[in-house]
């Protein structure tokens with residue numbers, strides 16, 4: 001299956017379980033890999049048949065910034081469900097990193113893989 005991917009999408013939002021984290025914005029970094037048949041878009045050279053990575057990036061950013069979250073697991077799940085529902089994606093992986101959360105680690109995070117239930 002072809003893929004469309006978005007690497008290192010940065011989103012500043014309220015994220016974290018501790019009280020001090022609820023007062024500030026922190027950076028999340030997302031990597032998305034989405035199954036998509038790219039052959040139709042390529043055949044017609046037409047964005048209408050493509051999975052528009054700009055539209056996906058905008059939707060993901062808006063979703064994450066729409067409410068505070070405690071866990072990055074919840075962010076990953078909500079992003080996956082949004083993309084499966086709104087963009088007709090059948091299968092994807094969502095990786096969410098929270099750089100700076102652990103002092104001696106470059107980054108920490110989660111990765112999930114989801115498939116639309118009707119495929």
Ligand SMILES: Nc1nc2c(c(=O)[nH]1)N=C([C@H](O)[C@@H](O)CO)CN2
Pocket residue numbers: 015016017018021070071072073098101102
């Ligand atoms: N698996 C997770 N572990 C932790 C999370 C998380 O979202 N998922 N969050 C925190 C705190 O918010 C932390 O980032 C503060 O530094 C701790 N562990």
